[in-house]
Amino acid sequence: MMAFRRTKNKIIKDHKKLSFDYVPRELPNRDKQINRLFTLFRGVVDSDISQNVFLQGSVGTGKTATAKRFCLDFKKWASEEGKKLDYIFVNCRRSNNNSQAMWKMVSHFDKRFPDRGFSVGEMMKILGKHIKEKGIHLMIILDEVDHLIKKDGSELIYLFSRFDDESFTPQGSVSLILISQKNALEFLEEGALSSFKRGNRIKFPKYNPSELYDILEQRSGLALYPDSIKEQELQLLADIAAKRGDARLGIELMEKSALLTEEKSRDKIDAEEIRHAKAEVDPYFTENRIRSLNEQEKIILLASARLLKNKAFTTTGELEEQYKVTTEGYGINTLGHTQFWKYIKSLTEEGLLDSKTVSTGTGRTTKITVSDIPAELLEQKLESIIER
Numbered sequence: 001m002m003a004f005r006r007t008k009n010k011i012i013k014d015h016k017k018l019s020f021d022y023v024p025r026e027l028p029n030r031d032k033q034i035n036r037l038f039t040l041f042r043g044v045v046d047s048d049i050s051q052n053v054f055l056q057g058s059v060g061t062g063k064t065a066t067a068k069r070f071c072l073d074f075k076k077w078a079s080e081e082g083k084k085l086d087y088i089f090v091n092c093r094r095s096n097n098n099s100q101a102m103w104k105m106v107s108h109f110d111k112r113f114p115d116r117g118f119s120v121g122e123m124m125k126i127l128g129k130h131i132k133e134k135g136i137h138l139m140i141i142l143d144e145v146d147h148l149i150k151k152d153g154s155e156l157i158y159l160f161s162r163f164d165d166e167s168f169t170p171q172g173s174v175s176l177i178l179i180s181q182k183n184a185l186e187f188l189e190e191g192a193l194s195s196f197k198r199g200n201r202i203k204f205p206k207y208n209p210s211e212l213y214d215i216l217e218q219r220s221g222l223a224l225y226p227d228s229i230k231e232q233e234l235q236l237l238a239d240i241a242a243k244r245g246d247a248r249l250g251i252e253l254m255e256k257s258a259l260l261t262e263e264k265s266r267d268k269i270d271a272e273e274i275r276h277a278k279a280e281v282d283p284y285f286t287e288n289r290i291r292s293l294n295e296q297e298k299i300i301l302l303a304s305a306r307l308l309k310n311k312a313f314t315t316t317g318e319l320e321e322q323y324k325v326t327t328e329g330y331g332i333n334t335l336g337h338t339q340f341w342k343y344i345k346s347l348t349e350e351g352l353l354d355s356k357t358v359s360t361g362t363g364r365t366t367k368i369t370v371s372d373i374p375a376e377l378l379e380q381k382l383e384s385i386i387e388r
Ligand SMILES: Nc1ncnc2c1ncn2[C@@H]1O[C@H](COP(=O)(O)OP(=O)(O)OP(=O)(O)O)[C@@H](O)[C@H]1O
Pocket: 019, 020, 021, 022, 023, 024, 026, 027, 028, 029, 030, 057, 058, 059, 060, 061, 062, 063, 064, 065, 066, 180, 181, 215, 218, 247, 248, 251
């Protein structure tokens, strides 16, 4: 048998807080969306009305997390205001037809409800009975709703939007929150669409690097031991995730790089682990790709790799110095500044280098890094490819 050493984890303090379904108490940079939800839904409590709301935004923009956080907090607030309210979350990728979605809702109230033998219409009536008996307002969240619409059209949404008119329940008993990456409203038929007012559509824009920084800083505080990731490395994570504006990518990379660091029994996540994690998620630097570069491009990448082996970012000035030393080492002619700069730009455009201009105390400078491959690995590859 292997002798597993019982080493203590040095990076991850609470793994649950990195999992996909954990929802933090606060969601940085989503105040606007949460306030809009509150403005729309407070009428449910104040004036017994219903609401139909649509949340839209691309991958990892916090739609699901925001809806969950809002429902949790709103239910509590409503109960303090003396209003009985409950909510049901249906993931329509998993429950992707009307019958399954209805079953999910009914079994929220009756854990042993049989999963066959009832039609959609019958389950609707049963749901209405539960709502009436309990005297609650029910918020139904149809997450990733496009899967349901694709399968079964918009009938269910239509039925819910006039749930009360069909006299299943008293007026103002059921609200809907639809969530989708795409504009799912486009696929609704007239009847279902008319219940979604213009003002009831809430957009979730892609996160920018500084917003992702806030999110990742919060998450590292919750999930990791203090000081196990520093500012520069958090910034690198945020910059990588910002290429897609995707908080999930940032958190996944944080988890992967934390695990890689623990494997090495180190106590700080460094840039190389982050690049390793990124390369695992989507490899970009293939052998062919590197071979297809010209000699100068290879040398510039090699110089970058050498500088980045133990740090998150370098600068153009520093890189140009290293580039000169490297060309001399290989006996290759050294380009002037303008040419050198052109190559930096084209390597950046190709996604092989990442560069961004930042303001510093003394002016502006360009920070350069690689994010798609560990610098050490890139160095080895280039050294074996470049001819002496
Ligand atoms: N503002 C935020 N603050 C803290 N964590 C966030 C924030 N936004 C997103 N997250 C986290 O990022 C991950 C992705 O968020 P979420 O699942 O809500 O995205 P989504 O918009 O529903 O994406 P998809 O369209 O793929 O379903 C989750 O782990 C979530 O907790």
